[in-house]
Amino acid sequence: MTITHSWAEGQKILTIAEVSAMTRTPTATLRFWRSRGDRGPKSFKIGPKRVGYLESDVLAWIEEQYKAADEVSA
DSSP states (O other): OOOOOGGGTTOOEEOHHHHHHHHTOOHHHHHHHHHHSSSSSOOEEETTTEEEEEHHHHHHHHHHHHHHHHHHHO
């Protein structure tokens, strides 16, 4: 498979199960957040039934959560 979009070079696409394991968040919670559209890491549809997450987006979201926790505790 050839990557034709420059944004996708070097990017790993994660499944919801991989994001769940990475964040220790249940897949049902990730699905709920996705349905709300205002929580959780950025995701996108891959075909009619699959959802993908760019690893860089998940890592950025985790970093945001970490920084937000520092602001609340300060």
